[in-house]
Amino acid sequence: MYTMGTILRHGSPAQKQAYLPKIATGELRLQAFGVTEPDAGTDTTRISTFARREGDSYIVSGRKIWISRAEHSDLMVLLCRTQKREDAAKPSDGMSVLIVDMRQAVGNGLTIRPVRTMLNHATTELFFEDLEVPAANLVGEEGKGFRYILDGMNAERILIASECIGDAKFFIDRASAYAKERNVFGRAIGENQGVQFPIARAYVQMTAAAHMVDHAAGLFEAGEPCGTEANMAKLTASEASWYAADMALQTHGGFGFAEEYDIERKFRETRLYQVAPISTNLILSHVATHVLDLPKSF
Numbered sequence: 538m539y540t541m542g543t544i545l546r547h548g549s550p551a552q553k554q555a556y557l558p559k560i561a562t563g564e565l566r567l568q569a570f571g572v573t574e575p576d577a578g579t580d581t582t583r584i585s586t587f588a589r590r591e592g593d594s595y596i597v598s599g600r601k602i603w604i605s606r607a608e609h610s611d612l613m614v615l616l617c618r619t620q621k622r623e624d625a626a627k628p629s630d631g632m633s634v635l636i637v638d639m640r641q642a643v644g645n646g647l648t649i650r651p652v653r654t655m656l657n658h659a660t661t662e663l664f665f666e667d668l669e670v671p672a673a674n675l676v677g678e679e680g681k682g683f684r685y686i687l688d689g690m691n692a693e694r695i696l697i698a699s700e701c702i703g704d705a706k707f708f709i710d711r712a713s714a715y716a717k718e719r720n721v722f723g724r725a726i727g728e729n730q731g732v733q734f735p736i737a738r739a740y741v742q743m744t745a746a747a748h749m750v751d752h753a754a755g756l757f758e759a760g761e762p763c764g765t766e767a768n769m770a771k772l773t774a775s776e777a778s779w780y781a782a783d784m785a786l787q788t789h790g791g792f793g794f795a796e797e798y799d800i801e802r803k804f805r806e807t808r809l810y811q812v813a814p815i816s817t818n819l820i821l822s823h824v825a826t827h828v829l830d831l832p833k834s835f
């Protein structure tokens with residue numbers, strides 16, 4: 538999982554020793570990534586969950602939304618403010634990353650409320666009321682957490698992009714098989730170019746996106762800057778999987794809506810990736826301003 542890359546790259550030797558071997562063996566279960574807040578949305582610098590230092594602890598208060606896997610995780614990488622935005626030299630300063638041991642936190646200052654969604658995804662809302670976290674759980678330096686989290690976000694975008702490629706392959710495989718076996722007007726529907734061409738187009742788009750994802754993953758693995766490539770990979774892959782989903786539903790006709798074919802389920806699932814972990818608009822905005830030097834819109 539991308540989450541613990543933050544500890545791998547920025548954690549202390551003691552933190553790495555405490556967590557990473559147990560994660561590798563599976564002794565420590567899933568990990569959650571606590572960034573998004575209801576009043577900040579995509580504008581992460583406006584998060585307000587605050588960790589105040591008291592002796593050897595941080596006392597955390599605030600709220601998070603859309604935190605996946607929280608109920609099933611042993612650990613969470615939490616982004617919070619340790620300095621108010623208005624007091625920081627830059628909006629992205631004054632944020633810190635804490636490792637939260639969920640097994641100790643739940644019921645002792647942390648409440649988890651599941652959020653039901655249109656897809657099978659265990660996501661939650663979190664309420665922090667004076668949750669005590671040992672100061673030894675601070676990752677890296679206080680106030681520099683935003684840059685540690687950005688690394689993890691690139692990994693997450695590449696991982697989700699890879700998932701979209703898998704989704705697209707699923708839709709293409711299912712649609713091709715169905716188009717060959719379904720007979721209407723005395724012949725396989727796949728003999729009609731009106732049915733073939735969308736399947737072929739989905740394959741072309743998926744293949745192009747897969748090259749983009751491989752490129753971004755290669756840069757990430759080499760430790761090179763890859764923010765733009767991770768973003769572009771996520772955009773192209775999420776659009777390829779959504780096109781393939783729509784194509785597969787259409788190819789299956791009425792049966793695309795039947796639960797037993799799994800098309801409608803995957804159709805709902807793959808739609809998420811144009812919104813999370815970052816929406817398409819924000820990627821376009823990144824490319825426009827950081828690559829093409831167009832004026833900043835926000």
Ligand SMILES: Cc1cc2nc3c(=O)[nH]c(=O)nc-3n(C[C@H](O)[C@H](O)[C@H](O)COP(=O)(O)OP(=O)(O)OC[C@H]3O[C@@H](n4cnc5c(N)ncnc54)[C@H](O)[C@@H]3O)c2cc1C
Nearest residue numbers: 570571572573578579603604605812813814815816818835
């Ligand atoms: C199922 C699910 C699981 C998630 N899991 C996690 C998780 O584990 N951890 C976590 O921290 N977060 C998680 N998220 C949150 C996810 O990263 C955010 O939902 C996503 O980044 C979008 O933020 P938002 O929902 O606040 O949308 P908003 O920021 O409110 O944006 C709403 C819409 O407005 C558009 N928009 C906003 N500003 C601009 C602008 N300046 N220009 C153009 N368009 C703009 C956006 O593109 C978007 O379409 C999850 C979300 C979902 C739905």
